[in-house]
Amino acid sequence: MAKLNDNGFEPKIVAFLCRWCSYAGADLAGVSRMTYPANIIPMRVNCSGRVDAGMVMAAFEKGADGVLIGGCHPGDCHYVNGNYKTRRRVILLKRALAEVGIKPQRLHLEWISASEGVKFQRTVTEFTGLIKELGPSPMSGDGED
């Protein structure tokens, strides 16, 4: 992934985190006092499978430079199989984003378990770096994808 690029641009990133795994993983990163960039605004969803196309598109439309979705690892979904639904949906959403002129990398799905504070920290750090490198989203301001 991209290395941290300090070009002065501070992106806005919305993170949808499933309650059972990734939100708890983010809690663990906090309890362990791991530091990461302050660009993400976390939002708790019951299941990553609840994150629908409308929510992702609304985030980009309202000025997000990146959207992160965190779910349980395959096979570990609290709701049996919601994360598989997310995996398929994200593939389609990436295509849709490309269609409307937004780089698909601006949407990222990661499996982060409740015990993976380190992975949460790494994911946020790397994703923030990537979005900094990509610059502002075309929908958030003067960016060009």
Place this chain on the structure above:
Amino acid sequence: MSRIGVFVCHCGMNIERTVDTQAVAATLSEHSGVVFTTDYNYLCADPGQRLIKDAITEHKLDGVVVAACSPAMHEPTFRRVAEEAGLNPYLCEIANIREHCSWVHQDRDRATRKAIRIVKTLVEKVRGNQPLEPLRIDHADKCLVIGGGIAGIQAALDVAESGLEVILVEKEPSIGGHMAQLSETFPTLDCSQCILTPKMVEVSRHPNVRLLTYSEVVEVTGYVGNYEVKIRKNPTYVDPDKCNLCGECVKVCPKSVGNEFERGLIERKAIYIPFEQAIPSSYTLDEEACLGLHPLRCSECAKVCEPKAIDYDMRPEYIEESVGAIIVATGYSLYPISSLGEYGGGQIPDVIDGLQFERLLSASGPTIGEVRRPSDGKIPKKVVFIQCAGSRDPERHNAYCSKICCMYTAKHALLYRHAVPDGEAVVFYIDIRAGGKGYEEFTQHAIEEERILYLRGKVSKVYRQDDRVVVWGVDTLSNRRVEIEADLVVLAISMNPHPSILALSKILKISCDADGFLKEAHPKLRPVESLTAGIFLAGAAQGPKDIPEAVSQSSGAAVKAVALLTKDKLIHSPEVVEIDEAICGGCGICVDMCPYNALAVNGAGVAEVNEVLCEGCGSCVSACPTGAAQLKNMTTQQFVEMIEVALQDG
């Protein structure tokens, strides 16, 4: 919601150090709909809670956001505070500005700005929340236990002792399971049947237990507290009330098949009793083996049956029961010996599995406790025990450790040495895993004092040479190849889940793990629960385990079931899906998406939610093409408002 209060916690210095809580409160006071804000040192402490209650009353708040630690910590605390002040608890939300903000950032200015965004998103959420009442549901009081081995027996007894009714279903003609087959148990060398049979009797006579043997669960519908269960009782063709156990039928029966209880070491007749202490104590006519359930075909048994107990016209009986909880204790089976071709499994008669060796050691076994090998009945003077046969071998067999084999192999070798004092016992092992009370001492005793030769290494091949079995292996401690001519080889075969579990897991809608064992709700903190509310797991159905562990887990599962069934009403979260009938097109996509069968398209052509079944995952919401399906208090509209304030400039 137009009168929202925002309370910002310092958490001592935990939040205050990197987040300017006063600035958060001041900024939020400008936010639309917020009529009261304050910051306070510890909101979770009594004075902090009082502050929130007073503000709710004084400012007539109709929504509360507490900006503090993770909702995983104090959401229940603050919702209770809201409720005590007369506010619906579902109108109180927690903004996590500690774990997700102050603890992970160092720049105070940036952390403060992020905290403000987080709090604003929760204000928007509260604004869209509706007051909710927890769903309270009636439930059945009975508990179903599936599987009558030691795990199921223990669970049934514990639940029955609490005063609740239990239905214990066992697929085989007798309860007892694998424990009934064992000779003696490690590490105390208690006679297995001597400690098991009193429990078998107790469970069969318990006034709160309805025992259904030779029976299978064929259908389960419903949900926690209200499962409808259909059980098929297979015909035994023998009326147990009339049968006087004379055994004349067995003498005349012309058909013999492998005796399952004796692991095929001897045969049994088509009409049989599984073992002497079987419960119920009655004969079963195996319809698969019988020459024909028709008086014209054979009917030898019926002719000699004095009390006229044999009834060829017996039919399967279907029993329906309403139960509130289900404990699954279906146990294990052994990895098929024929899959271990490299060890001669299934080809060499003197290569046997651990359970067969148990029967050879057992005083009630086919050799009355004398160790005699299957091929010619001779007493083996050299026995090789191979541990991890089919376990810990991800390339060819099971990847997992079967957990009990180290212990029972030490027991086998020790009991063999006692039975055949001039015999030699050799054990091939990878590691010795003897974690448990008295276990390490037991294996050490076997190695040091019973003159059992332990060789660390794997066996590569086992083959037959004349009347002996040759074992090729390696001793990795001395780095030498080893070739042993043995009289008998005992494989410590891997434990597999019981073959019936796959079909049963589908009937119960619970999941299996990658190895086929039942999956627990949480590997550490919820080991006796399945992910389906009201269905609990006990014994080796959940993973390889020994008797004490199976018994402990059974008692754990029983307590969970009792705790559930002794509640007056069951509480279910009201944050479930609702359907806007005005815009639902009745396409049924939500029905397919729901992992809990909580949705159905009704006669009016719109989707209908069974709120009790809905767990609130929102899969249907994401898939609904019209937006008719919405999660209460987590609507798409709410998320859009939250996203908007999260991304606002400033």
